[in-house]
Every structure is written in structure tokens, then in C-alpha cells.
Amino acid sequence: DAKTTQPNSMESNEEEPVHLPCNHSTISGTDYIHWYRQLPSQGPEYVIHGLTSNVNNRMASLAIAEDRKSSTLILHRATLRDAAVYYCILSAYNFNKFYFGSGTKLNVKP
Amino acid sequence: DGGITQSPKYLFRKEGQNVTLSCEQNLNHDAMYWYRQDPGQGLRLIYYSQIVNDFQKGDIAEGYSVSREKKESFPLTVTSAQKNPTAFYLCASSAAGTGGSYEQYFGPGTRLTVT
Numbered sequence: 662d663a664k665t666t667q668p669n670s671m672e673s674n675e676e677e678p679v680h681l682p683c684n685h686s687t688i689s690g691t692d693y694i695h696w697y698r699q700l701p702s703q704g705p706e707y708v709i710h711g712l713t714s715n716v717n718n719r720m721a722s723l724a725i726a727e728d729r730k731s732s733t734l735i736l737h738r739a740t741l742r743d744a745a746v747y748y749c750i751l752s753a754y755n756f757n758k759f760y761f762g763s764g765t766k767l768n769v770k771p
Numbered sequence: 772d773g774g775i776t777q778s779p780k781y782l783f784r785k786e787g788q789n790v791t792l793s794c795e796q797n798l799n800h801d802a803m804y805w806y807r808q809d810p811g812q813g814l815r816l817i818y819y820s821q822i823v824n825d826f827q828k829g830d831i832a833e834g835y836s837v838s839r840e841k842k843e844s845f846p847l848t849v850t851s852a853q854k855n856p857t858a859f860y861l862c863a864s865s866a867a868g869t870g871g872s873y874e875q876y877f878g879p880g881t882r883l884t885v886t
Contacts, residue, residue: 693872704775704861704877705814712872748813756821757802757865757873758829761813 665749665762672768673739681734681765683749688729691754696723696734698745699764705748708734744769774798775878777862782883784856792847792881794862803845804863804875807831814861820845821867849883856885 666684697705722735746764806814816829834853865873
């Protein structure tokens with residue numbers, strides 16, 4: 662199964678951009694890259710997903726490397742509400758099955 | 772409001788008892804999933820169902836059982852055979868079970884404690 666590697670934790674200042682990296686060197690050509698975030702004792706919340714091209718939505722941007730072996734989630738202006746554990750997830754084309762890693766805990770300082 | 776409900780939020784059981792966790796969705800989703808989360812860890816897939824009356828084992832199915840008799844409901848039973856049942860259990864659903872690109876919507880979770 663394809664796996665992802667993320668730093669255990671990162672820190673950011675409020676209102677500054679944050680770049681959360683993810684390595685997925687064993688990704689297959691049809692695996693999608695998803696990002697979710699989770700607050701303590703809550704279910705994960707969708708952030709963004711993509712296949713090959715960079716993606717933008719109201720929450721974040723997703724930059725995918727040309728070889729697809731890595732990706733970066735970009736929060737353009739971090740707020741205190743963005744403090745959470747961020748998961749980079751791969752899902753296989755043959756089934757919408759998610760492979761969760763241990764995630765990156767983002768701390769946002771005021 | 773559309774969404775996924777899980778009940779109860781907290782559940783306490785004695786060792787050796789079976790317990791059933793509820794998961795209901797009104798999103799008209801075909802696919803549903805059960806995950807387990809241990810402290811400081813990511814989610815691990817227990818069971819998933821692509822369609823009514825069909826389900827498959829995930830990565831850690833031993834000691835668990837499920838049913839999918841209705842599209843809206845996917846209950847999970849934690850049996851006495853599960854050696855370490857204390858965990859946070861999360862249910863999710865998605866529009867389809869194939870394609871890899873569908874967002875999964877998660878419920879609020881049930882925290883099970885077995886003593």
C-alpha cells in the first residue's frame with residue numbers, strides 16, 4: 662500500500678503562510694492526494710485534494726510535484742483556528758480507500 | 772442538515788461484552804467506512820461498504836463485525852474477541868466507493884472505553 666511521510670509537528674505565526682510538506686514516493690499513477698485536518702476529539706475535515714495539477718480552494722492550495730512523489734499544502738494566512746493535525750492521504754483509484762499516516766501537528770502562535 | 776451522526780459520543784463497557792456503535796448518514800452516499808484511532812496515531816480502516824448488503828474487511832477487521840442492511844446505516848460491533856477495544860471510532864461516508872477522488876465525510880466519533 663502506498664504510504665505518506667510527514668513531519669511530526671510544525672509551528673507558524675498567525676497571519677503568515679504555512680507550507681506543510683508530504684512525501685509519497687511510492688504513489689501510483691492513479692492515486693489521488695487528499696489533505697484532511699483534525700481537531701482533538703473530532704472527526705477529520707476535508708481540506709483539498711488533487712491528482713496531478715495544482716489545486717486551489719477557499720481553504721488552501723495544493724502544490725503537487727511534477728513527479729508526484731511529493732506535495733505541499735499551503736495555508737495562505739494561518740489563523741488560530743487552523744491549529745490542527747493535518748493528514749496527507751493517498752486514495753487508490755480502484756477504491757476510495759484512504760491510507761492515513763500519523764499527520765503533522767500544526768501549532769499557530771498569536 | 773445533511774451529515775453523519777454517531778452515537779453515543781462516549782461509551783463504557785466491561786471486558787468480555789460485545790458493544791454496537793451506531794452510524795447514520797443522510798447524505799445519500801453509497802459508500803461507508805469505519806476507522807479506529809488510537810492516541811497520537813492516524814486512522815486505521817476497520818471495514819468498508821461500497822453498497823447496501825456488501826462490505827469488505829479493512830486493515831484491522833479482527834474482533835469487529837458490521838452490517839449494511841440500509842443505505843443510511845452502517846453499525847459496527849466490537850466483539851469480545853477484540854483484544855484492545857479502547858479507542859476513538861470514526862464513521863465516514865462518500866458518494867462512491869470507486870474512483871479515488873471522492874471526499875469522505877466524517878462523523879463526530881465515539882470514544883469507547885473498556886475496563
